Amino acid sequence: MGVVVVTYASASTVEACLFRLLAARDVARVIVIDNASPDDTAARVQHMAQRDPRLSLVRNDDNRGFAAACNQGATAVAQPWVAFVNPDAYVERDTLSRLVAHAVSRAGAGLLGVELVNEEGEVDLASRRADPSLRDQLSGLGRRENLYLGADPALKLQPVEAVSGAVMLLPTGLYVRLGGMDEGYRLHAEDLDLCRRVREAGYEVVVANDLRVTHVRGVSSRSRPVWVEWQKHRGLWRYFSKFEARETPGWLRPVLWCGVWMHFALASLRAGWRARSGRAAAPLQ
Structure with a gap:
């Protein structure tokens, strides 16, 4: 293989x-x-x-x-x-x-x-x-x-x-x-x-x-937590657009779009806070 x-x-x-x-x-x-x-x-x-x-x-x-x-x-x-x-x-x-x-x-x-x-x-x-x-x-x-x-x-x-x-x-x-x-x-x-x-x-x-x-999860992603969150949410919306949007009422799609990006904003704040906390807690070399 x-x-x-x-x-x-x-x-x-x-x-x-x-x-x-x-x-x-x-x-x-x-x-x-x-x-x-x-x-x-x-x-x-x-x-x-x-x-x-x-x-x-x-x-x-x-x-x-x-x-x-x-x-x-x-x-x-x-x-x-x-x-x-x-x-x-x-x-x-x-x-x-x-x-x-x-x-x-x-x-x-x-x-x-x-x-x-x-x-x-x-x-x-x-x-x-x-x-x-x-x-x-x-x-x-x-x-x-x-x-x-x-x-x-x-x-x-x-x-x-x-x-x-x-x-x-x-x-x-x-x-x-x-x-x-x-x-x-x-x-x-x-x-x-x-x-x-x-x-x-x-x-x-x-x-x-x-x-x-x-x-060992997330090794490549730790240096760019907000960018990673952006890509997660962007990917989720692309997946929805390909496989679920056709069966979703038109009025509901903008609601879901707003929900995805509101969640991104919250997730980005959490990810940024975790990254800063991790750097602050890291031992001096």
Whole structure:
């Protein structure tokens, strides 16, 4: 299989991620697309690439966005399977090979994810997700509990509506047929969009409940919290416009639009405050 890793300011985790990928079974190629990292992420990747010909680095002159970089990397994959792995996700030696085996054994499986956990072993609820709905968010006063699906212990492969984009596996041919990820998303919701289009094409989206991957969340995003919030809300509105707007009464659309951007304002204030508090609490070097 081929693996695509998109990096931006990922110096603190990228070497650990790539070390594990290059040690993984059945990984024939790892392609890193660096979106103009301001730190030494690319230099670290290049140093590793000099020691392993399976690893290659493409450095973009600007930040093209996650979806565009994923598509850029996927064009270089000649293997029948393509995996997308975040630079802060740490796979085990047999994680991806077992995921491929699951895919082969499951007729109709189009996109597969895994259970993600943080460094303390706590399960990331985004591992198993339902499609987001702005209308449901409005009626539920912003509560998101219904977006997250628990694990079904009776199922090794659990059908869901969406998985987290931190680790995803697809047949390369299906990814190409779907046109890859929607490059209109810069960051966030592109994975939800892809999962939905996989299902609309007649395939299943499933989570391998017997596979766990440690995910150190948000490493690339910590330096730009307000920008990240902007992209989250922009992506949510794009998703709504593609999949939900047609079924939404005309009078309700501006209400939802106002709700999204009011929520962005509040979320940005919280994110900015957390970032300032974190800097203030950081020890002197």
